[in-house]
Amino acid sequence: MSLPRRAVLALVALPFAAAAQEDALAAAIREQVGDAAVEEGGITLRVPVVAENGGQVPITVLVDSPQTAAQHVTAIHLFATRNPTPGIASFRLTPLLARAEVQTRIRLAEDQRIVVLAQMNDGTVRRAAAEIRVTTGGCLS
Amino acid sequence: MSGSLSTPRIRAPRSARAGEPVEIRLLIEHPMETGLRQEGGRVVPRDLLNRLVVRVNGEVALQAELRNGTSANPYHVFFLRLDRTSDVEFTWTDERGRSARASARITVA
Numbered sequence: 001m002s003l004p005r006r007a008v009l010a011l012v013a014l015p016f017a018a019a020a021q022e023d024a025l026a027a028a029i030r031e032q033v034g035d036a037a038v039e040e041g042g043i044t045l046r047v048p049v050v051a052e053n054g055g056q057v058p059i060t061v062l063v064d065s066p067q068t069a070a071q072h073v074t075a076i077h078l079f080a081t082r083n084p085t086p087g088i089a090s091f092r093l094t095p096l097l098a099r100a101e102v103q104t105r106i107r108l109a110e111d112q113r114i115v116v117l118a119q120m121n122d123g124t125v126r127r128a129a130a131e132i133r134v135t136t137g138g139c140l141s
Numbered sequence: 142m143s144g145s146l147s148t149p150r151i152r153a154p155r156s157a158r159a160g161e162p163v164e165i166r167l168l169i170e171h172p173m174e175t176g177l178r179q180e181g182g183r184v185v186p187r188d189l190l191n192r193l194v195v196r197v198n199g200e201v202a203l204q205a206e207l208r209n210g211t212s213a214n215p216y217h218v219f220f221l222r223l224d225r226t227s228d229v230e231f232t233w234t235d236e237r238g239r240s241a242r243a244s245a246r247i248t249v250a
Binding site: 055088 | 161162163173175177197200201202203204205206207208209210211212213215216217218219220221222
């Protein structure tokens with residue numbers, strides 16, 4: 001039996017690569033929100049189901065908040081689960097915004113889940129996620 | 142690589158009503174090179190804009206920390222709440238400390 005050397009390497013490396021990606025994601029999340037408890041919901045996340053061009057994927061994040069001095073979103077963090085590195089962007093918000101909404105364009109190397117975390121001024125953290133299929137990967141590597 | 146960043150493009154209304162959400166659209170041309178990409182067997186050097194700051198009358202309204210996953214030619218849309226005529230200033234900075242600035246005056250009736 002003679003598997004090509006490259007194939008063997010790929011088989012051995014794959015689980016490690018996936019585990020490393022998960023570790024990098026967990027570390028990136030911890031760096032932003034620490035060990036705060038995270039609750040699902042309270043975020044509207046608009047992304048395409050299929051992105052033709054992974055280099056320019058539109059994303060809209062709208063957090064349910066009056067965005068007043070008393071009650072507002074202080075940060076929105078975007079993470080990629082299967083890019084070479086998980087960081088996409090972090091936004092620091094203030095009550096000078098009319099609503100807790102940010103629209104941008106992101107890069108996705110392949111099919112994956114996007115994770116969004118929103119930090120509120122009372123210290124709570126909300127989470128939302130969406131799966132995106134990518135036809136042509138964004139030129140990350 | 143040239144010594145300065147490109148001129149940003151801004152879409153903001155000239156006037157708005159007090160309290161009503163004011164949509165701001167920003168686009169700046171930039172390759173956002175991750176340093177991971179290869180071209181002709183060579184690594185393209187990392188070149189990233191890492192910060193965007195929006196100030197309203199000198200006070201920070203929105204700050205963005207941009208990383209690898211932000212697309213080339215970073216594009217951002219958000220909504221300001223203005224209660225008086227305001228000067229809005231936008232500043233992009235790259236990892237080498239170079240910056241690009243733009244501003245808009247929005248009259249509030």
